Amino acid sequence: MPKSTVSKLVPKVPGVSVPGASRRQQYSASTKRALVDVAESLFTEHGYAATSLDAIVAGARVTKGALYHHFSGKQALFEAVFERVETDASRAIQKALRGKKDPWEKALAGLRAFLTVVQEPRYRRVVIQEGPSVLGYERYREQEERSTFANVLEIVRSVISAGTWELDEDMLQTFSRIFFGAMSSAGETVSSAEDPIAAAERVETAITFILQGFQALADAGVELPSGRSESS
Amino acid sequence: MPKSTVSKLVPKVPGVSVPGASRRQQYSASTKRALVDVAESLFTEHGYAATSLDAIVAGARVTKGALYHHFSGKQALFEAVFERVETDASRAIQKALRGKKDPWEKALAGLRAFLTVVQEPRYRRVVIQEGPSVLGYERYREQEERSTFANVLEIVRSVISAGTWELDEDMLQTFSRIFFGAMSSAGETVSSAEDPIAAAERVETAITFILQGFQALADAGVELPSGRSESS
DNA sequence: TCTGGGTACGTACTCACGGTATGTGAGCCA
DNA sequence: TGGCTCACATACCGTGAGTACGTACCCAGA
Numbered sequence: 001m002p003k004s005t006v007s008k009l010v011p012k013v014p015g016v017s018v019p020g021a022s023r024r025q026q027y028s029a030s031t032k033r034a035l036v037d038v039a040e041s042l043f044t045e046h047g048y049a050a051t052s053l054d055a056i057v058a059g060a061r062v063t064k065g066a067l068y069h070h071f072s073g074k075q076a077l078f079e080a081v082f083e084r085v086e087t088d089a090s091r092a093i094q095k096a097l098r099g100k101k102d103p104w105e106k107a108l109a110g111l112r113a114f115l116t117v118v119q120e121p122r123y124r125r126v127v128i129q130e131g132p133s134v135l136g137y138e139r140y141r142e143q144e145e146r147s148t149f150a151n152v153l154e155i156v157r158s159v160i161s162a163g164t165w166e167l168d169e170d171m172l173q174t175f176s177r178i179f180f181g182a183m184s185s186a187g188e189t190v191s192s193a194e195d196p197i198a199a200a201e202r203v204e205t206a207i208t209f210i211l212q213g214f215q216a217l218a219d220a221g222v223e224l225p226s227g228r229s230e231s232s
Numbered sequence: 233m234p235k236s237t238v239s240k241l242v243p244k245v246p247g248v249s250v251p252g253a254s255r256r257q258q259y260s261a262s263t264k265r266a267l268v269d270v271a272e273s274l275f276t277e278h279g280y281a282a283t284s285l286d287a288i289v290a291g292a293r294v295t296k297g298a299l300y301h302h303f304s305g306k307q308a309l310f311e312a313v314f315e316r317v318e319t320d321a322s323r324a325i326q327k328a329l330r331g332k333k334d335p336w337e338k339a340l341a342g343l344r345a346f347l348t349v350v351q352e353p354r355y356r357r358v359v360i361q362e363g364p365s366v367l368g369y370e371r372y373r374e375q376e377e378r379s380t381f382a383n384v385l386e387i388v389r390s391v392i393s394a395g396t397w398e399l400d401e402d403m404l405q406t407f408s409r410i411f412f413g414a415m416s417s418a419g420e421t422v423s424s425a426e427d428p429i430a431a432a433e434r435v436e437t438a439i440t441f442i443l444q445g446f447q448a449l450a451d452a453g454v455e456l457p458s459g460r461s462e463s464s
Numbered sequence: 465t466c467t468g469g470g471t472a473c474g475t476a477c478t479c480a481c482g483g484t485a486t487g488t489g490a491g492c493c494a
Numbered sequence: 495t496g497g498c499t500c501a502c503a504t505a506c507c508g509t510g511a512g513t514a515c516g517t518a519c520c521c522a523g524a
Binding site: 137179198220 | 279280281356360361362364365366368369373402403405406407409410411412413414415416417418420421424430431434435437438439441442444445446448449452454
């Protein structure tokens with residue numbers, strides 16, 4: 001379809017029509033959504049570098065003019081996709097946490113939700129695989145910080161504070177980072193395993209075991225050192 | 233410097249001159265090394281996408297003909313850089329492990345070596361940040377599998393077998409993956425912290441604490457479940 | 465109802481960059 | 495000393511990101 005000048009004549013399906021917006025604004029928001037939708041799909045399937053803007057605008061049935069009207073460039077478009085995937089993931093995890101009061105139960109529910117999220121191709125590709133490279137580590141970290149990682153931190157905080165110890169903020173961050181990395185890697189293992197279900201069970205077993213270690217230490221009254229440990 | 237036809241007249245510094253090779257072969261190997269050297273430097277500094285082949289060949293004082301004679305393309309060149317960085321990292325870790333007999337001591341030494349390696353800008357940029365994106369996850373995993381991850385696996389194996397438990401191969405892989413992810417993330421935290429030394433100490437403290445949990449479980453005679461855990 | 469302005473695009477173009485086809489001179493071997 | 499091959503150099507092409515500019519449409523105000 002080389003020319004699609006008629007496309008602006010057909011009424012664009014406005015997704016969710018916001019009542020307090022003019023028709024122009026609705027159309028605009030619609031094309032923007034369409035761009036992000038197509039971009040998310042193509043980025044997920046072929047990756048960032050292998051996806052051309054021409055393919056994206058063709059899929060959204062607009063031209064590059066529209067794209068550059070809404071986004072400052074390819075990277076900004078990727079960022080919009082990234083943010084949406086992250087937000088969805090974070091919401092899914094928070095939904096799983098809702099209602100759980102016991103911190104250990106909460107942790108397990110969070111783990112399972114995360115293991116589910118990390119199976120999504122779009123999350124794997126956009127966030128884990130290409131996020132650090134495309135956004136750069138700084139921006140990547142900023143985004144993670146206020147979405148998925150925030151959930152992990154909250155879980156760790158509740159688990160820690162439920163134990164007998166208490167912890168300064170730095171150590172809490174450190175523990176959270178470690179668990180976050182552990183879960184990311186575990187999720188990657190699960191999603192790329194030949195048998196993801198069995199792999200997920202193994203991960204759950206392993207994490208549970210580690211948490212049991214924590215409980216054992218708590219029962220034994222071992223303190224959590226927050227200062228420096230003497231090195232040999 | 234637009235023309236550098238003289239460059240092939242100046243005797244190229246042959247790095248380590250292999251005795252059993254003709255002058256042609258030595259020159260060839262030298263230019264190949266130069267290409268990888270420059271590429272490593274530029275990839276580390278500006279990233280993969282922001283580094284043009286023109287810049288690389290200019291830095292190595294050759295032309296694209298030379299580059300495409302030695303490598304099939306930009307990605308292949310990156311792969312060569314990646315492999316070298318990985319190999320160096322693996323060697324550094326193995327060197328740190330040498331001589332340690334006690335598995336716990338070994339684990340700690342490995343941790344420290346890894347935390348050191350992950351501070352290197354080239355490792356952070358080439359391996360962690362851009363490796364998954366440029367190589368794709370499959371090739372990335374293959375490479376990691378037989379270098380840094382192999383070290384982690386060996387450490388975990390020795391620690392596990394030193395405890396009272398024993399473990400089937402799948403669970404061992406799972407544990408290793410988890411620890412590998414934990415350490416990667418921890419390393420990232422350390423390297424991007426405002427005070428890396430203090431951050432490294434916190435990481436050591438945290439990891440040590442987790443390992444203490446393992447020991448506590450071992451002392452208590454808790455078994456490591458290798459089968460499936462019943463899910464609620 | 466007309467009109468001016470601004471928004472939301474479309475069109476045509478530039479330029480940088482990865483990749484390729486082909487030329488060429490220096491080295492090894494007979 | 496000739497020929498052959500390797501190790502490049504040179505010139506070129508296609509693709510794709512980004513830009514400059516034109517334009518149709520909607521909405522507010524008169």
